[in-house]
Amino acid sequence: MLAYVIRRVFQSLIVLLVVGLVAFSMFTFVGDPIDNMLGQERTDADIARLRAQLGLDQPFPVQYLRFLENAIQGNFGVSYRQGRPVAEIIAERAPATLELAFVSGLFAITFGIGLGVFTALRRNGWAANTIMTLSLVGVSLPTFLIGIVLIYIFSVELNWLPSFGRGEVVDLGWWTTGFLTASGLKALILPSITLGLYQMTLIMRLVRTEMLEVLRQDYIRFARARGLKDRAVHFRHALKNTLVPVITVTGLQLGSIIAFAIITETVFQWPGVGLLFINAIQFVDIPVMAAYLMLISVMFVMINLIVDLLYFAIDPRLRVDRTAAKG
Amino acid sequence: MTDPVLSVRNLTVEIPTRRGVLRPVDGVSYDIAAGEILGVVGESGAGKSMTGNAVIGLLDPPARITGGEIHLLGERIDQLKGEALRKIRGKKIGMIFQDPLTSLNPLLKVGEQLTETILAHLPVSQSDAEARALAALEEVGIPAATQRLNSYPHEFSGGMRQRVVIALALCAEPSLVIADEPTTALDVSVQAQIIALLKRLCRERGTAVMLVTHDMGVIAEAADRVAVMYAGRLAELAPVQQVVQAPQHPYTDGLMGSTPLASLGQKRLRQIPGSMPRLTALPDGCAFHPRCQRATDRCRSNPGPTLAACNGRAACWHPLTDEDRAAREATA
Numbered sequence: 001m002l003a004y005v006i007r008r009v010f011q012s013l014i015v016l017l018v019v020g021l022v023a024f025s026m027f028t029f030v031g032d033p034i035d036n037m038l039g040q041e042r043t044d045a046d047i048a049r050l051r052a053q054l055g056l057d058q059p060f061p062v063q064y065l066r067f068l069e070n071a072i073q074g075n076f077g078v079s080y081r082q083g084r085p086v087a088e089i090i091a092e093r094a095p096a097t098l099e100l101a102f103v104s105g106l107f108a109i110t111f112g113i114g115l116g117v118f119t120a121l122r123r124n125g126w127a128a129n130t131i132m133t134l135s136l137v138g139v140s141l142p143t144f145l146i147g148i149v150l151i152y153i154f155s156v157e158l159n160w161l162p163s164f165g166r167g168e169v170v171d172l173g174w175w176t177t178g179f180l181t182a183s184g185l186k187a188l189i190l191p192s193i194t195l196g197l198y199q200m201t202l203i204m205r206l207v208r209t210e211m212l213e214v215l216r217q218d219y220i221r222f223a224r225a226r227g228l229k230d231r232a233v234h235f236r237h238a239l240k241n242t243l244v245p246v247i248t249v250t251g252l253q254l255g256s257i258i259a260f261a262i263i264t265e266t267v268f269q270w271p272g273v274g275l276l277f278i279n280a281i282q283f284v285d286i287p288v289m290a291a292y293l294m295l296i297s298v299m300f301v302m303i304n305l306i307v308d309l310l311y312f313a314i315d316p317r318l319r320v321d322r323t324a325a326k327g
Numbered sequence: 328m329t330d331p332v333l334s335v336r337n338l339t340v341e342i343p344t345r346r347g348v349l350r351p352v353d354g355v356s357y358d359i360a361a362g363e364i365l366g367v368v369g370e371s372g373a374g375k376s377m378t379g380n381a382v383i384g385l386l387d388p389p390a391r392i393t394g395g396e397i398h399l400l401g402e403r404i405d406q407l408k409g410e411a412l413r414k415i416r417g418k419k420i421g422m423i424f425q426d427p428l429t430s431l432n433p434l435l436k437v438g439e440q441l442t443e444t445i446l447a448h449l450p451v452s453q454s455d456a457e458a459r460a461l462a463a464l465e466e467v468g469i470p471a472a473t474q475r476l477n478s479y480p481h482e483f484s485g486g487m488r489q490r491v492v493i494a495l496a497l498c499a500e501p502s503l504v505i506a507d508e509p510t511t512a513l514d515v516s517v518q519a520q521i522i523a524l525l526k527r528l529c530r531e532r533g534t535a536v537m538l539v540t541h542d543m544g545v546i547a548e549a550a551d552r553v554a555v556m557y558a559g560r561l562a563e564l565a566p567v568q569q570v571v572q573a574p575q576h577p578y579t580d581g582l583m584g585s586t587p588l589a590s591l592g593q594k595r596l597r598q599i600p601g602s603m604p605r606l607t608a609l610p611d612g613c614a615f616h617p618r619c620q621r622a623t624d625r626c627r628s629n630p631g632p633t634l635a636a637c638n639g640r641a642a643c644w645h646p647l648t649d650e651d652r653a654a655r656e657a658t659a
């Protein structure tokens with residue numbers, strides 16, 4: 001198992017190196033940072049000085065290594081647009097995105113699993129059928145449209161929930177949270193649903209399919225034949241087995257929640273890193289873009305790693321080291 | 328004689344399909360007494376599993392019981408539903424399935440699966456249940472049972488897993504055990520052990536057993552009486568000696584003739600020509616007549632033969648006599 005974990009960590013590092021290369025290449029191939037940093041009135045001397053100062057006169061591999069070295073230390077350079085360290089800007093924006101992603105992930109998992117189990121157990125009931133039909137809509141609607149529809153209904157028509165921003169936040173020094181104020185919590189609802197709806201329907205459909213498959217298995221039949229209560233058969237025996245394959249997909253979906261936050265943050269003007277990235281693109285603020293890419297890939301890779309380790313926790317068949325002698 | 332543990336009367340199971348209503352079990356009647364092992368044999372698709380599943384109320388929809396009665400210990404059980412049905416499963420009827428590899432939940436320890444079953448049926452504490460679980464594992468001959476309670480199913484070999492399955496089926500001390508091909512998926516070397524174990528446990532406790540199998544060797548070894556099924560109907564029902572040595576139904580005769588059995592001392596294997604008709608295309612009269620050399624016009628017309636309408640033992644208008652069998656031996 002240890003060997004497996006080491007191998008996985010190694011693979012993750014390679015992925016990160018490649019993403020780092022892509023992020024770094026942007027500096028060289030997408031626009032010219034010098035153009036962006038110096039205004040119209042610039043001299044060749046200014047340009048050369050800035051180039052040397054930024055290390056842009058060095059050969060590509062050297063620049064890449066320097067970039068990696070800095071990135072590992074959390075140093076992504078200085079934003080072209082804001083003139084402040086990128087790390088500082090991102091640290092400021094990260095809590096908004098992470099809280100949003102956390103709540104949507106929670107929403108997607110609880111409702112996804114709950115409704116998935118419900119629709120599997122009540123396979124032919126009208127409620128389950130309605131949910132399944134609606135979920136098709138949920139999967140096929142684009143995120144921004146869902147956001148706009150929700151804003152129209154709950155903000156414009158009903159005036160229950162805010163249509164943009166984080167509401168009041170509490171500054172804990174290293175973290176700003178919307179969890180501690182009523183307006184902060186209210187502001188989380190619509191963006192979280194918008195961001196998590198797709199993942200929720202995906203998880204729900206997957207749980208349903210897997211659960212139906214598991215319910216056909218011999219050990220479920222045997223559990224029934226032993227006179228176990230429906231509750232035990234469904235939740236102790238069936239659900240646990242359902243979750244094994246569901247974990248991977250769910251993990252990946254949580255990763256994409258953070259990635260897709262860009263759209264939701266734009267629709268709701270949510271002051272997170274996604275919105276920061278969109279604004280960075282408009283201004284070709286390469287350091288911010290590169291840092292964002294790196295950050296997202298680190299999250300993806302970490303989530304994947306955790307998902308793999310969760311497998312070991314849930315499925316005893318994978319824990320090779322504790323296999324007893326065959327009897 | 329005391330009342331039988333299980334009494335099945337005219338049991339009929341139907342499956343509505345687009346091509347009409349199928350009848351995988353058609354008017355089957357039999358009893359099993361306490362401590363008795365009834366072997367059920369027949370070709371694949373004869374309705375053996377359907378009969379067993381109907382008794383324990385585990386028919387997969389759309390299959391359902393449409394006629395007849397099932398009595399367990401004098402109580403009618405074929406109409407039970409929900410909680411009442413759950414209470415007899417495991418408690419009064421234990422079930423053993425064919426494949427021990429897939430019968431156990433891979434994610435739960437063997438001990439957990441045993442205790443949950445015991446707790447579902449007996450009013451005992453958690454620690455009592457664990458003690459009983461341990462005793463159950465020891466009874467089925469699992470070595471180092473204390474440690475094995477904490478093992479997961481994949482840590483056992485196939486034969487050991489089937490022992491665990493038997494322990495699970497018997498842990499609430501049911502009066503009836505339905506074993507649906509309990510050894511088919513096992514190595515030949517462990518099959519006999521499993522059958523011997525099942526036989527010993529049931530004899531000790533006076534449990535009635537319905538033992539479904541393809542293996543005539545298993546029947547000869549374990550069964551007291553044998554029910555032969557063909558196309559959803561009982562072809563013959565008689566004590567094992569009679570069925571094996573002096574079959575009356577031509578199908579039973581063919582079945583015995585096609586089984587390599589040392590104890591039968593037969594010279595050559597015979598084959599039954601043709602195959603069992605599909606449920607969608609059952610012939611009139613006796614379902615076996617297209618394959619039967621003794622068939623007459625009577626066999627081809629309705630109503631077909633039943634045990635009750637014939638001699639009570641073989642559902643055949645022209646059962647084999649001792650002379651018939653002797654004559655065949657002479658020509659073979």
Ligand SMILES: Nc1ncnc2c1ncn2[C@@H]1O[C@H](COP(=O)(O)OP(=O)(O)OP(=O)(O)O)[C@@H](O)[C@H]1O
Binds near residue numbers: 349369370377378390
């Ligand atoms: N859902 C269904 N639709 C149509 N026919 C079915 C359905 N389920 C079972 N059958 C039929 O019911 C008949 C009885 O099946 P059953 O499983 O009882 O046979 P069996 O005697 O146990 O055979 P085997 O030895 O292969 O286990 C078979 O002919 C099968 O094709």
Ligand SMILES: [Mg+2]
Binds near residue numbers: 375376377507
């Ligand atoms: Mg069967």
